[in-house]
Amino acid sequence: MRITSGLAAGAMFAGLALVLTAPVSSADPLNGHYIETETYPDGHQDPPSxxxxxxxxxxxxxIQHLGQAHLDGNTWTLDGKGGVSCEQGGDxxxxxxxHYTWDANTLDGNVQITNNVAACGNPAGYQETNKLHLAPAP
Structure with missing residues (x-):
């Protein structure tokens, strides 16, 4: 499934290959084009966002189509809701x-996803935590 806030943004249950990059300094603000990757608990991966x-x-x-992230100490957080595009078809x-959280220096973190309704073969209340990585786009 892919998170599609208005059917337009980041990956959900979309594990993704980690993009390796040098850590950024905590003084570097988030600004510009980034590649977001997620990895499912089982290692499954989908294309980056x-x-x-x-x-x-x-x-x-x-963050375009997702909302505002806020820095607390050295951790960015972003909360929101969205739609999903199912691998079997349908939105x-x-x-x-x-609920996204990631380290301001390494840009590594997690995203916890909770189904509000049954979707893509998962029941309402289903929860999953995926690994997250952000990297400045080349």
Whole structure:
């Protein structure tokens, strides 16, 4: 499944190959085009997603189609809801809540996904935590 806030953004249950990059300094604000990758608990991976990020103040980053991430200490967080595109076909609007957290230096973290409704073969209430990595786009 893919998170599709308005059927347009980041991957959900879309494990993705990790993109290796040098860590960024905590002084570097999130700004520009990033590649987001997720890896399922079973290692399953899907293609990476493009994240377009614009600063929105101190410790704030607007991630196109997903919402605003906020920096608390050395951890970015982003909460929201979205739809999913199922591998079997079909889209389900407002199917999930997501909670992203990632380290400001390494850009590694997790995304916890909770189904609000049955979608893509998973029941309402289903939860999954995927590994997350962000890297500046080449």
């Amino acid at each position: 493009d994240w377009y990020i614009t600063p929105c103040g101190d410790g704030c980053a607007d 389900v609007h407002d199917a999930i809540n997501f």
